[in-house]
Amino acid sequence: MKPILFNFTDSELIEFLEKLGQPKFRAKQIREWLLRGAPDFASMKNLPENLRKDLDNSAQTLPVKIVKKLESSDGQTTKFLLELHDNEQIECVLMRTSYGNSVCVSSQAGCAMGCKFCASTLLGLKRNLTVNEIFSQILVAQWELRSDRFSDRAIRPNGDANNEDVSHIVIMGTGEPLQNTENVIGFIERANKDMGIGWRKITVSTCGIVPGIKDLTAWGRPINLAISLHAPIDELRSQIMPINNKYKLAEVLDAAFEFSNLHNRQLMIEYILLGKKNSDGETELFNCTPEYAEKLSNLLKDKNCMVNLIPWNAVDERDFASPSGNAVHRFQDILIKNGIHTRIRRERGQDIGSACGQLRLNNKKA
Numbered sequence: 001m002k003p004i005l006f007n008f009t010d011s012e013l014i015e016f017l018e019k020l021g022q023p024k025f026r027a028k029q030i031r032e033w034l035l036r037g038a039p040d041f042a043s044m045k046n047l048p049e050n051l052r053k054d055l056d057n058s059a060q061t062l063p064v065k066i067v068k069k070l071e072s073s074d075g076q077t078t079k080f081l082l083e084l085h086d087n088e089q090i091e092c093v094l095m096r097t098s099y100g101n102s103v104c105v106s107s108q109a110g111c112a113m114g115c116k117f118c119a120s121t122l123l124g125l126k127r128n129l130t131v132n133e134i135f136s137q138i139l140v141a142q143w144e145l146r147s148d149r150f151s152d153r154a155i156r157p158n159g160d161a162n163n164e165d166v167s168h169i170v171i172m173g174t175g176e177p178l179q180n181t182e183n184v185i186g187f188i189e190r191a192n193k194d195m196g197i198g199w200r201k202i203t204v205s206t207c208g209i210v211p212g213i214k215d216l217t218a219w220g221r222p223i224n225l226a227i228s229l230h231a232p233i234d235e236l237r238s239q240i241m242p243i244n245n246k247y248k249l250a251e252v253l254d255a256a257f258e259f260s261n262l263h264n265r266q267l268m269i270e271y272i273l274l275g276k277k278n279s280d281g282e283t284e285l286f287n288c289t290p291e292y293a294e295k296l297s298n299l300l301k302d303k304n305c306m307v308n309l310i311p312w313n314a315v316d317e318r319d320f321a322s323p324s325g326n327a328v329h330r331f332q333d334i335l336i337k338n339g340i341h342t343r344i345r346r347e348r349g350q351d352i353g354s355a356c357g358q359l360r361l362n363n364k365k366a
């Protein structure tokens with residue numbers, strides 16, 4: 001396997017280049033390119049051509065290699081399929097929005113959580129990602145944004161010039177971040193320090209690993225926390241999320257509100273709206289009946305939170321259906337009537353399988 005230069009310390013990089021007969025300052029030049037996300041040595045324009053070739057033969061730039069890039073039809077979302085040194089594959093998604101450029105990163109290759117509606121967990125967990133593997137996902141996105149200036153995307157549909165920096169990070173890709181808390185925290189610290197991304201522009205989403213939420217509280221940074229709730233009562237939640245057998249709703253919400261209240265932040269609640277097809281082929285509501293809307297309202301009454309409603313995104317292997325637009329609005333109306341802040345999440349990149357829950361491990365057929 002070729003050494004990955006991004007993983008080298010500064011002195012290791014200098015040593016490696018000395019062996020190729022290169023002076024010290026090359027290490028600094030290469031480090032700058034790596035931090036810009038340069039995917040290959042050919043892009044490192046201030047290096048002599050023979051060095052670029054030597055490096056190409058003997059080393060790799062980042063710990064992730066782009067295997068495939070998919071663009072949504074509106075041109076605003078890009079999904080990257082990335083390969084790691086051990087041939088595992090992960091996905092990350094760049095979303096160009098009116099408020100900035102947001103990157104959704106994966107924290108694990110695969111996922112062990114077994115949620116019944118999600119594609120990410122279909123093949124189980126392969127392994128945790130390292131800090132560098134998570135960080136490289138935003139570098140890949142950053143590099144892509146720089147190349148936007150040479151494309152139609154230099155100007156956004158609303159006429160604004162495109163901002164070329166990653167401004168927001170959501171740790172909502174494949175995997176359960178709070179099963180890899182140490183590396184996720186290491187990654188966030190790094191994104192803040194090296195890329196200047198504010199704590200408040202970073203969101204960690206969890207299915208409700210209570211000790212992990214407590215670790216975030218002890219860590220003390222004012223990031224955003226999102227809880228994948230998806231049901232207002234334990235009995236229903238346990239049917240679709242096995243983790244609920246370990247950490248019950250009340251315990252999860254207590255830990256989560258302790259975190260968000262500490263930082264005076266609104267807790268984000270994610271709630272997928274799930275239907276099921278009956279034998280006549282009609283869609284019956286599963287977790288989004290009016291009765292469940294009332295129960296959810298009671299659970300969150302007077303709490304500082306925002307409920308993001310996400311109509312289920314299709315996953316072929318999963319036996320659910322998306323409820324009708326009417327059912328979605330009826331559910332939302334009940335929450336609003338009860339004074340709960342709520343919005344319907346606009347999904348991005350459904351046409352390229354990059355919406356919530358559609359990211360998968362080995363997307364070799366993508």
Ligand code: SAH
Binds near residue numbers: 172312
């Ligand atoms: N494991 C973490 C991070 C994944 S975030 C967590 O559970 O929060 C991905 C979000 O998309 C989660 O809220 C997840 O429950 C949701 N999701 C999973 N499958 C989905 C699907 N098919 N349609 C819409 N949302 C889905």
